[in-house]
Amino acid sequence: MSLEQRAAAVAKNIEGKIQEAASEITGDPKDKIEGQVKQEQAAAMHAKEDMKDSAKEMIDRA
Numbered sequence: 413m414s415l416e417q418r419a420a421a422v423a424k425n426i427e428g429k430i431q432e433a434a435s436e437i438t439g440d441p442k443d444k445i446e447g448q449v450k451q452e453q454a455a456a457m458h459a460k461e462d463m464k465d466s467a468k469e470m471i472d473r474a
Contacts (some may be wrong), residue, residue: 417461425454 428450435443 414461417457421454421457424450428454
């Protein structure tokens with residue numbers, strides 16, 4: 413598990429949530445979409461790290 417990658421994913425997720433919430437105040441649909449995209453990217457980053465962790469566990473058990 414790469415702690416730096418996990419931290420980057422959490423930061424991107426928070427950034428996306430803030431951007432999406434701000435779009436509700438400003439009414440800017442572009443910001444809302446960009447915020448949602450950032451959240452999806454963060455989820456993909458987490459999934460990648462989960463896969464790496466699973467692969468490492470399988471190798472360690474072998």
